[in-house]
Every structure is written in structure tokens, then in C-alpha cells.
Amino acid sequence: MEDYAPLLEQLLQQERDLQFDIFTNQTALQLGNAILERAMKEEKLIVxxxxRNGQLLFHAKLEGTGLNNDRWIQRKINVANHFGHSSYYMHVLYKSWNTTIQENAFVDPMEYAAEGGSFPIFIKNVGPIGTISVSGLPGEEDHALVVTVLREFLNSV
Incomplete structure (x- = not known):
């Protein structure tokens, strides 16, 4: 049986490390554009x-994405909002328990997807106040794209 503990700890550490002092509409615009630029540079088709607090601040789609990506994003956001952790953390956690989110948390699979790609926006000493989400790649890659750009973004401000 695979040991998921190191990966789970790594994902929790990302949530502890990648936090904002403040998150404005301008922050969302700059961060969203940084994610898009990285995706275009790497030729990845994403949304x-x-x-923030349920309010849509940034939404952009690269050519080749569609309505299905929007549905995936909403399902992943629902997981991040419900549990206060990244949707990828929840994916790995349920995998480590050898179960699914639907079996364990009794949520509607049409509304919740424990797959990588939605990362909570954490404010230091406050907690999660929103989400940064990507869809279009395998879940682990969606998560990695968000975390990589988020880390670079936070290190530059």
C-alpha cells in the first residue's frame, strides 16, 4: 500500500506557505494573468x-477549452470551499483512505470533484477567503500550475 503521508504533508505545507497579507481585485487580475502567461508559454490549454467570498474576480479561457472546464472548476471550487483545503489535497486524502469524496462525505458527484486544480486563497491569520482554480490538465498538473505561479507571485510582492 502506498504511503501518502509525505505528499499530504507537502500539500498542507503549501497551504501554510502560500498565504496573502491582503487580496484585492488587482491581485486577482495580476495573478490570473500570470497563470495564463505561464500556460501559454508552456502551450497548455486551460481555464x-x-x-473572493464567492465573487468572481477573474475568469479567462484559452482557445480549446469549453463549458466542460467551467463545470470542473465549479465542482473543484465546491470541494475547496467545503473543506478549506485544496481540491488536490482532498483527492490525495480520500485516495489514502481508499475511498471517494462521494462515499465518505456524502456529497453529490455532479457538484463536487476531489481532483486537483482549486487552491484556497488564504489570508494570514484569517483563513480561506476564496479560490484560485485551473481546469484543462490532469488534476495534479492543474494543482502544480496554480501552486508554482502562486509561489512565484508571492515571492515577487
Whole structure:
């Protein structure tokens, strides 16, 4: 049986490390554009969605994405909002328990997807206030894209 503990700890550490002092509409615009630029540079077709307290602040789609990506984003956002952790953390956690989110948390699979790609926006000493989400790649890659750009963004401000 695979040991998921190191990966789970790494994902929790990302949530502890990648936090903002403040998150404005301008922050969402700059971060969303940074994610898009990285995706275009790497020739990855994605949708980016950033929300604060349920309010849509940034949403952009590269050519080749569609309505299905929007549905995936909403399902992943629902997981991040419900559990206060990244949707990828929840994916790995349920995998480590050898179950699914639907079996364990009794949520509607049409509304919740424990797959990588939605990362909570954490404010230091406050907690999660929104989400940064990507869809278009395998879940682990969606998560990695968000985390990589988020880390670079936070290190530059």
C-alpha cells in the first residue's frame, strides 16, 4: 500500500506557505494573468478562475477549452470551499483512505470533484477567503500550475 503521508504533508505545507497579507481585485487580475502567461508559454490549454467570498474576480479561457472546464472548476471550487483545503489535497486524502469524496462525505458527484486544480486563497491569520482554480490538465498538473505561479507571485510582492 502506498504511503501518502509525505505528499499530504507537502500539500498542507503549501497551504501554510502560500498565504496573502491582503487580496484585492488587482491581485486577482495580476495573478490570473500570470497563470495564463505561464500556460501559454508552456502551450497548455486551460481555464483560470479566481473568486473572493464567492465573487468572481477573474475568469479567462484559452482557445480549446469549453463549458466542460467551467463545470470542473465549479465542482473543484465546491470541494475547496467545503473543506478549506485544496481540491488536490482532498483527492490525495480520500485516495489514502481508499475511498471517494462521494462515499465518505456524502456529497453529490455532479457538484463536487476531489481532483486537483482549486487552491484556497488564504489570508494570514484569517483563513480561506476564496479560490484560485485551473481546469484543462490532469488534476495534479492543474494543482502544480496554480501552486508554482502562486509561489512565484508571492515571492515577487
Amino acid at each position: 483560470v478562475d479566481i473568486r
